[in-house]
Amino acid sequence: MxxxxxxxxxxxxxxxxxxxxxxxxxxxxxxxxxxxxxxxxxxxxxxxxxxxxxxxxxxxxxxxxxxxxxxxxxxxxxxxxxxxxxxxxxxxxxxxxxxxxxxxxxxxxxxxxxxxxxxxxxxxxxxxxxxxxxxxxxxxxxxxxxxxxxxxxxxxxxxxxxxxxxxxxxxxxxxxxxxxxxxxxxxxxxxxxxxxxxxxxxxxxxxxxxxxxxxxxxxxxxxSAKASIRFQTADPARAEAVLLERGYLPVAQGNRLTFDYLRDEEVSRINRILVEQDIPVIRIEERKKSLEDIFLDLTGKERSL
Missing domain, CATH: 3.40.50.300 (P-loop containing nucleotide triphosphate hydrolases)
Incomplete structure (x- = not known):
């Protein structure tokens, strides 16, 4: 160089x-x-x-x-x-x-x-x-x-x-x-x-x-774009209430609760909390942002290039 x-x-x-x-x-x-x-x-x-x-x-x-x-x-x-x-x-x-x-x-x-x-x-x-x-x-x-x-x-x-x-x-x-x-x-x-x-x-x-x-x-x-974590549960409303009581701030999207970023141990802890409350966890997904997602975050423009 x-x-x-x-x-x-x-x-x-x-x-x-x-x-x-x-x-x-x-x-x-x-x-x-x-x-x-x-x-x-x-x-x-x-x-x-x-x-x-x-x-x-x-x-x-x-x-x-x-x-x-x-x-x-x-x-x-x-x-x-x-x-x-x-x-x-x-x-x-x-x-x-x-x-x-x-x-x-x-x-x-x-x-x-x-x-x-x-x-x-x-x-x-x-x-x-x-x-x-x-x-x-x-x-x-x-x-x-x-x-x-x-x-x-x-x-x-x-x-x-x-x-x-x-x-x-x-x-x-x-x-x-x-x-x-x-x-x-x-x-x-x-x-x-x-x-x-x-x-x-x-x-x-x-x-x-x-x-x-x-x-x-x-x-x-x-x-710079950390992956989001999505929890899909059988009772998203109660799952959200339980997690809010414990200081977590999920975003409800249909039957999913989304977190901007979680470490592996936090994902495990949330899963355990929900199971202990008899709330079935159907799926846990990691969603990584594409370059287009990052672009839209930077520009704040809802348009595809």
Missing amino acids: SASPIVETRGLTKTYGGSNRVNQVGLTVEAGQIYGFLGPNGAGKTTTLKMLLGLIKPTAGSIKVFGKDLAKHRPDILNRTGSLIESPSYYGHLTGLENMRVMQRMRNAPARNIDKALQIVRLENQKHKKADQYSLGMKQRLGIAMSLLAFPELLILDEPTNGLDPAGIGEIRELIKSLPDQYGITVLLSSHLLSEIEQIATSVGIISDGRLLYQGTMRSLRA
Whole structure:
């Protein structure tokens, strides 16, 4: 891991028409991470990524990439960065290989990188087909191949699985997961798909309405959400009354009593109390929160991404 983060922003803000599209965002992306930038459509993800590439000028705040100020060292930073923002750009009348050659000249990358990049995204057998004849997934892979041409230290991808079928999503997911270990590439990708971030990212930043609500490792995020325990009984009303008398605070949900978190010995004690009071315990369940549950807890918004 490098001494300084690969990407570091402080107070990053972008204002349009008096409204903050991105509001005081502080991202920290360390070397070797797959950093998932998660949030609903319109949360500010694409605007943030465009600012990281110098495509949009921030209203306020600072951006450092590779420890260098983006405002002062943008050409050098971009030479070490690959990106795919919003959708792939390509010439439909050219083949995949010809499109790669155009990009190779623009990036001043070695010609030998073309075949290597096409092989990584598994397009080597389709490189002589015109890009207009590619499926949506193949076009997305071509865009990623172009972003990999210079074998960058940092790869920024905006919604890389957007619009793909399950097979295409799986292909892109496995491709991205291979990049840090096999090629030493740090990946920063945005997505509104909770399940994808959960399966692919090592670290995550959750953004909503332009504000960064959470940032940390995926492991820490899961650990922050303690499992709830549910007791299903034959007499939930009496069970609740008995437990309230003994200082417990269950939440009644139908024929279940739910506790936010209990240690194993407390689960055993509650079970014993109910049995001693002749209240049959039908089932004890542990319910772990999904990433979507955690997201809804953070944002307080009753909506699925």
